[in-house]
Amino acid sequence: MKNTISERVADFLKKYPPFNILAEHQLQKLAYEVTIIHKENNSIVFAEKEAPHNYFYVVHKGAIALTKKGSQHILDICDEGDIFGLRPLMAHEKYKLQATAQEETILYAIPIEEFKPIALENHQVGDFLIESFASNTRNPYSIKHRGKLYGVSNDGEGTAENKLLDLQPVRYSTNLVTCTEETQIKVLANAMSLNSVGCILVTKNELPIGIITDKDLRNKVATGMVPITKNAKAIMSTPVITYSKELTITQAQMALMKSRISHLCLTEDGTTDTPAVGILSKHDVMVALGNNPSVLMRAIKRATDSKRLRTIRHSIINLLQGYLEQNIPMGLVSKIISELNDATIKQVIQVCIDQMETPPPVKFTWLAMGSQGRGEQLLTTDQDNAILYEDVPEDKKEETQSYFLALGNRISVELNHIGFEYCPAEMMASNPLWCHSLQEWKEVTSHWMGNPGPDEVLLSSIFFDFNVTYGEKALADELSLHIFENAKKYPQFLTHLASGALQNPSPSGFFRDFLVEQDGAHKDFFDLKLRALMPIIDAARVLILSHSIKSINNTAERYEKLAELEPKNQELYTACSFASKALLKFRTKQGLLHNDSGRFIALDQLNKEEKIKLKRTFKTIKEIQELIQVRFQVKNLLR
Structure with missing residues (x-):
């Protein structure tokens, strides 16, 4: 005779991670051992410093609040399908938080001894629980607990660096006749x-x-x-x-x-x-x-027109999609795709120079800005670029700028042909405001930093992520040195830049709800860029600038460098590095799925696991913003 209760338990569990990846026989066996617990409103599941139970818990109905003893501040809310109480499975120590029913609640208690062999057998299950456990600690991307699930190692972002891309799985036809x-x-x-x-x-x-x-x-x-x-x-x-x-x-x-x-x-x-x-x-x-990076790089260098480069761009997107499907580490993916993007733009620039009536009158540098400058423009979005050229005598200024504006316009048009949209704000080298000599750029950046109003801070945020795509790197290095000197000369600028980093609203509200757009074309959508990516990107920029570190533009790499420079904040910076890569990967996947920029997310189209992974970054964002606020004394500016 079938056990209808255990069947109902199994039917519920298989809808949520990590139980949804268990084999049917594993799930049925586990469901048979589950204990169903009923909790009245305000009743305690376990107390802080209480000895660990023989179970961890899944919320079937209701909600569980996690708090510190004596504090009214709720650290987390667990609702339907959420896992909590993993400490006895992970750390073999007393509970660090108190779990209290926020309303009448039904829990499924999963026996650890029954679950342990399953976690050992399936590394995906182990990895998910490690991350779930870490997300209920101070740091949601803590490296302290990675690989601690009864000997289960974490095969995630770090260890996968050893994968050889030349050994990537090949796509095959499933159209069997x-x-x-x-x-x-x-x-x-x-x-x-x-x-x-x-x-x-x-x-x-x-x-x-x-x-x-x-x-x-x-x-x-x-x-x-x-x-x-x-x-x-x-x-x-x-x-x-x-x-x-x-x-x-x-x-x-x-x-x-x-x-x-x-x-x-x-x-x-x-x-x-x-x-x-x-x-x-x-x-x-x-x-x-043909979708191998080295093959694509050779094809880019041989291309002589935008039509051919546009075709290659499609191959780069296919390569990106393949890497994401194979779970290649995001840091490695960013580097490869960014190198291919840079090579594409470099080839466009060279083709355009060859088409000009005369060669450039002086040495110049093509600067990529924004996400492209940070090496984070995996999807084809809009252009953000500038031209920096050598200083010339007064009588040559107009003539020289005219040449580079004409070149900038030709390059922007060709980039548009291969898929890079025009910048709506015209932050492009074809605009006189973004095409200057070295001395003129020094004067522009000095004005921004000496008069840091909202517009100047915004422009600085975009421009200061510049990276050399083509031309004379020494010009960019000299400009960077000037910016660092001004940062010391105008210390208040960093405070204003930090204030700008705190302007983006929190990703979530009370009870862990996503804060969505309230009106406009994207009403009820979650703005992944504004609410999650930008706060973590902006914080990295102001912190790295305060240390006068040049030539590190990628957000994850900036946090890795900051972890070296500030050992006492190593854990937080490491968490920020992981979070930035996780968010970039999430946005890229959503963009490929919906054939857009991946910025606005329809929450009702996300499954439980995707929502959990996204929410794990929110604590890190909150902590880095708190550090920025204290370090740069932004409090008065936020009144």
């Missing part, structure tokens, strides 16, 4: 033609036993060797050469060369004992190799 041994050759040939495939799989009892390709039809049927009225068995290649679906590009190349065949059959376990899940052709491997 099959037939039986008795299928007439004419019929199977028509099926191949109708489905536009180069091969057909011969199966028996749903298992692959043979394969027929275009080559077989040409060499065996078209030549008259085998009549077209015969069946599949007469021309199929057997046994089928099978490999696991986790086949890498390198392995696929080796397999095709070794067996001298054009198609591989991929199955669940790599043998003919399980059904086929896909077909991999030699063409698929060539396409995968």
